[in-house]
Amino acid sequence: MKIVPRKPPTPFLIAVLLLGSSTALAHPGHDVSGLSAGLLHPFNGFDHLLAMVAVGLWAAQNGGRKIWLLPAAFMLLMAVGAKCALIYPFLPLIESGIAASVLVLGIVIALSLKLSARLSIAITALFGFFHGYAHGLEMFGAVEPEAYALGFLATTAALHLAGIMTGIATRVRCMRLPQALGTVIAASGVWLLSAI
Numbered sequence: 001m002k003i004v005p006r007k008p009p010t011p012f013l014i015a016v017l018l019l020g021s022s023t024a025l026a027h028p029g030h031d032v033s034g035l036s037a038g039l040l041h042p043f044n045g046f047d048h049l050l051a052m053v054a055v056g057l058w059a060a061q062n063g064g065r066k067i068w069l070l071p072a073a074f075m076l077l078m079a080v081g082a083k084c085a086l087i088y089p090f091l092p093l094i095e096s097g098i099a100a101s102v103l104v105l106g107i108v109i110a111l112s113l114k115l116s117a118r119l120s121i122a123i124t125a126l127f128g129f130f131h132g133y134a135h136g137l138e139m140f141g142a143v144e145p146e147a148y149a150l151g152f153l154a155t156t157a158a159l160h161l162a163g164i165m166t167g168i169a170t171r172v173r174c175m176r177l178p179q180a181l182g183t184v185i186a187a188s189g190v191w192l193l194s195a196i
């Protein structure tokens with residue numbers, strides 16, 4: 001039998017995954033084995049997906065150094081959060097923190113809010129920690145936890161990049177579009193909070 005290499009997710013596949021996702025929140029029990037499960041994990045629910053694209057959008061609105069500092073802070077603290085969950089898996093309100101991250105990121109994008117580098121990095125890093133901690137919790141019993149972690153980090157980077165590219169592409173002619181997207185993201189955050 002010929003082995004065909006897997007293609008990376010295309011926008012079409014992403015749309016299908018979004019439509020096929022029956023839950024708003026990514027964590028009610030799912031496959032955690034290996035790289036492909038990790039790669040697909042952020043598509044399991046809207047909560048990760050929206051927050052990760054939002055970080056990219058906000059970074060692009062801010063521009064300058066923050067365009068890479070914010071996504072880097074999110075990803076770094078996501079890795080730290082996952083590690084912390086494996087050591088101390090008892091922190092409460094993590095899903096609420098994730099839903100709140102969608103709401104707050106939506107609001108700052110809708111307002112095109114530009115805070116100091118330190119404050120915006122701190123906010124983004126805190127949210128990254130929540131997302132990573134939730135990933136870590138579900139990694140108990142994972143077959144290949146490192147490969148799974150690598151997978152979700154790679155998809156997170158791609159989603160940040162998608163947000164950044166959207167932010168940059170709309171900068172000249174339609175600056176209002178990211179703000180409109182921010183409003184939709186914030187509304188989704190309210191919905192996510194109500195779904196917990």
Ligand SMILES: [Zn+2]
Pocket residue numbers: 026027041048131134135
């Ligand atoms: Zn997760």
